[in-house]
Amino acid sequence: MRALRWVLLGLVLLLGWLQYRLWFGIGSAGEVSALEAQVEHQRRENGGLHERNAALAAEVRDLKEGVAAVEERARSELGMIKPGEVFYRVVEDPAQRKALAPATDPDAAKADEDAREPD
Numbered sequence: 566m567r568a569l570r571w572v573l574l575g576l577v578l579l580l581g582w583l584q585y586r587l588w589f590g591i592g593s594a595g596e597v598s599a600l601e602a603q604v605e606h607q608r609r610e611n612g613g614l615h616e617r618n619a620a621l622a623a624e625v626r627d628l629k630e631g632v633a634a635v636e637e638r639a640r641s642e643l644g645m646i647k648p649g650e651v652f653y654r655v656v657e658d659p660a661q662r663k664a665l666a667p668a669t670d671p672d673a674a675k676a677d678e679d680a681r682e683p684d
Contacts, residue, residue, distance in 0.1 A: 627634035639645040
């Protein structure tokens, strides 16, 4: 009977030690769930970076193979035009801006009305 008690005590201690390792030791359930969350976060981040890399690779391919992308960049960023084209630049007159201001800005319209009224 005494040996059975020692075996039972040993099994209880073994169970306690295994439970401790399960919940608090290296590779515990909490650590595993935290690592799974980190892996999922990294997967989402990698997905976004993969999409960005694909877009950049497509842009590089367009710049290497097609002249349309190079031409568009030259026009928009450098202001270049083709030979034989005529460049028109539209500049607004400051008087026209004041005439358009009441229609677009109610505060400016009220200020103009107040300035026009005789004292």
